[in-house]
Each structure stands twice: as structure tokens, then as C-alpha cells.
Amino acid sequence: MARPARIEFPGAFYHVTSRGNDKKNIFSSNLDRARFLDFLQIGHDRYGAIIHVYCLMGNHFHLLLETPQGNLSKIMHFINCSYSMYFNATHERYGHFLQGRYKAILIEAESYIQSLSRYVHLNPVRAGLVSLPESYPWSSYREYLGLRKAPDWLRIEFLLSSFGEMPEQARSRYAEFVGTSTLQTVDDPFINMRCSFILGSDNFVERYKKLSEGLSEGSGLDLTPSFPNFNRRGEQA
Numbered sequence: 001m002a003r004p005a006r007i008e009f010p011g012a013f014y015h016v017t018s019r020g021n022d023k024k025n026i027f028s029s030n031l032d033r034a035r036f037l038d039f040l041q042i043g044h045d046r047y048g049a050i051i052h053v054y055c056l057m058g059n060h061f062h063l064l065l066e067t068p069q070g071n072l073s074k075i076m077h078f079i080n081c082s083y084s085m086y087f088n089a090t091h092e093r094y095g096h097f098l099q100g101r102y103k104a105i106l107i108e109a110e111s112y113i114q115s116l117s118r119y120v121h122l123n124p125v126r127a128g129l130v131s132l133p134e135s136y137p138w139s140s141y142r143e144y145l146g147l148r149k150a151p152d153w154l155r156i157e158f159l160l161s162s163f164g165e166m167p168e169q170a171r172s173r174y175a176e177f178v179g180t181s182t183l184q185t186v187d188d189p190f191i192n193m194r195c196s197f198i199l200g201s202d203n204f205v206e207r208y209k210k211l212s213e214g215l216s217e218g219s220g221l222d223l224t225p226s227f228p229n230f231n232r233r234g235e236q237a
Helices: 030-047 072-091 109-121 141-145 157-161 167-179 202-216
Strands: 012-019 050-056 060-067 103-107
Touching (some): 030 072, 109 167, 157 167
Antiparallel strands (some): 012 103
16 A cells, blocks of 8 residues: 655644654653754754644654745654664664654644644643643643743744733633643544545645645656745745
8 A cells, every 4th residue: 555645845734743663662761852852953953844842752752843844754854863873872772763654644733733732732641641731841831831941943932822912821821721621621633634644624635635646646746846835824925
């Protein structure tokens, strides 16, 4: 079966995950987690990656990222390969480290970034690691609450702006949006996913459905020039 095609264009948003091979842990220590964040920084500096949300779990990680240069494959190849080489060398291990290639879902950010960010930030609670998401140090939730300064590669303003114009008001509303939720009341944001790798409105899905089908069939066509130039709100520039 052919693998789903990657849809890459400037300004695209993705929910990206990678898991350890055979579901094994990919983080053995806080030093490993800190090193992974270093690679996110380099990915930002070198390839222009913008991370909006992150969460590092035991055997996998979640990223909500934006690609101003339309280069998701380059970004994730660098991050995953660099971290795999670091981990194998540090822990003296050999063989496959990650379970296949990363999974990337193209998302309509304006419609889904709120629910996806809540889903990602609640992962440690869902896994039973903590009772409150702000108690988990290896996600971006503390930056969103203002409990920790956001690094250059983490862009919190875009999501917070959807909760209010004033920073403190936006933080408070976002904290209420995430913190007052229970795992039973939070809807699965992926329930509306289409074509296995697109999450968005009907118009958004139709915009890229033909393109994704053409790529997955291996048409061989160079479709890069036909990508529209969208701004961060999904509107054609």
C-alpha cells in the first residue's frame, strides 16, 4: 500500500508525532528531553520551523508546528535523525530508534489549533503522569500560562490571540479552557480527520484533496508551482 503523500506549502500547520520503535521509550532522562528541545531550536534557526505547542512523553512526542518555508520533510528529517543519532551514541544502542517515519496531519489552524493544543497539553494527565497539566515540565503549557519564559522557537502568541487581545486575559481564558476540562468532556479533535492526514473544514479539505490524491498515486507531476501562498489565517495572499 502506498504511503500517504506529504502536503507541503508555505505557512502550513501540522500535528506531528513520532514514536519509539516497538513502543520503547525515546527519553531516558531529563537530559535527553533537554537535548531534544535543543534540536527544536536548531530546526527553528536553520529551517524556519515555528513550534506552537509541544509535549514530550515517554515513548513519543507531539508537536504543533508551522512551516513558513513549506519544508516539513527537511525539518522533521533533521530533528528525528539528529535526536536518534544523539540517543544511540549517548546510550550506546544500535538499530532502529523510531517506529517508521513520523506521522503528520495537515490542520486548518484557525479552526483546530485550540482543541488540538488542549489535547496535546492534556496528554500527561491522560497518561496518569500528573493530575494537572501545569505540573508536567516537558510541555509548552507552562509557557502559555506565563509560568516560564517561552524560547525563541516557541510561538505562543498565535494561539493566545484567539482567546483575547490582552495577554493576561488570553492566558486566563486559555487556562480555563484547558484546566476546567475533564478527560471525559474533551472531544477527540481527530474525529473529523479526512483522508487519514487532513483535519479541517470542508473547504479546506477539498482544497487539498485532489492534490493529495495526485501525489499518493505517484503522478510524477511537479505541483510545487501550483501551491498558493497562504498567510497564517489560511487566506490567499
